[in-house]
Amino acid sequence: MSLSLDNPTVTRPLRAVVADYVALTKPSINRMCLLMVGGGMVMAPSTSISLLGVIGALIGTALSVASANALNMWFERNTDGLMRRTRSRPLPNGRISDRGALVFGLVIGVIGVSTLAITTNAVTTGIGALAIVSYAWVYTPLKYRAPIALVIGAIPGAVPPLMGWTAMTGTLDLTTDAPGLILFAILFVWQMPHFLAISVFRKLDYEAAGIRTVPGVRGLAVTRIQAVLWAAVLIPISLLLLPLGVGGAIYGVTAGVAGLAYLGFTIAGFWATNETRWAYQLFGVSLVYLPVVVVALSLDIAFRA
Numbered sequence: 001m002s003l004s005l006d007n008p009t010v011t012r013p014l015r016a017v018v019a020d021y022v023a024l025t026k027p028s029i030n031r032m033c034l035l036m037v038g039g040g041m042v043m044a045p046s047t048s049i050s051l052l053g054v055i056g057a058l059i060g061t062a063l064s065v066a067s068a069n070a071l072n073m074w075f076e077r078n079t080d081g082l083m084r085r086t087r088s089r090p091l092p093n094g095r096i097s098d099r100g101a102l103v104f105g106l107v108i109g110v111i112g113v114s115t116l117a118i119t120t121n122a123v124t125t126g127i128g129a130l131a132i133v134s135y136a137w138v139y140t141p142l143k144y145r146a147p148i149a150l151v152i153g154a155i156p157g158a159v160p161p162l163m164g165w166t167a168m169t170g171t172l173d174l175t176t177d178a179p180g181l182i183l184f185a186i187l188f189v190w191q192m193p194h195f196l197a198i199s200v201f202r203k204l205d206y207e208a209a210g211i212r213t214v215p216g217v218r219g220l221a222v223t224r225i226q227a228v229l230w231a232a233v234l235i236p237i238s239l240l241l242l243p244l245g246v247g248g249a250i251y252g253v254t255a256g257v258a259g260l261a262y263l264g265f266t267i268a269g270f271w272a273t274n275e276t277r278w279a280y281q282l283f284g285v286s287l288v289y290l291p292v293v294v295v296a297l298s299l300d301i302a303f304r305a
Helices: 014-024 027-043 051-075 098-119 122-142 149-157 159-169 178-201 203-209 220-239 249-270 275-304
Strands: 002-004 011-013
Touching (some): 014 051, 014 098, 027 051, 027 178, 027 275, 051 122, 098 122, 149 159, 178 203, 178 220, 178 249, 178 275, 249 275
């Protein structure tokens, strides 16, 4: 079976078309987000939420994240064609029409938020909707104006664990829901060295597209300092779960060691003779940090249950 694009003379196998639409959702990012949603659910106190609610929270969050990513790609369809890393994506490559991508992003966003509304609660639904809007319509255009976009984009990027928490509790209070907010803060701060590293080894690509990054605007020295400061802040924030009684010894030791390793790799940037190699190494460490900490927290809670 084949489908036509805007040009009726061009047809492609259905499997290829579906694969391109899936690519718009950035599956690797979605998988990491779902891991964090699960972490938020595991950490939350037991409630009367049904199995349907748990499944709905996971599906609704996945579709909301997918929508934000697809709309982000739609907004950046022209500039993506200027970067070596993204020029082969479905939109700049012409494999999917602009209209098709926009409709797809909006539809899955509506389905995702509706799923959250039906199966979870108003708090989780509101966070999901706000994340889509802030990522696609605030963060994306701001990337081309100022490096502060990194901080703005990290806000919707950090909401998955909070959505997992609120799906279980239905509330968002500064006192009773402090653990959920801390998990949000952990993910928010973790993103900073992670994306600073990406902006270093993709500096030329970002400059070609007109994206304003910290290394591109303020230089590598400022980038290194910011990476160290954010990684240093991450350690005490992650350990805040201990006095709240959510994390125990397994989590505390793991978060402490992983945080020090993350910090160590950011500090190594001051002596790195090859900044690209250092950035790749820091990026790799960041990808290990998050799942290790979440798994440690989940094991800790399971063993103490």
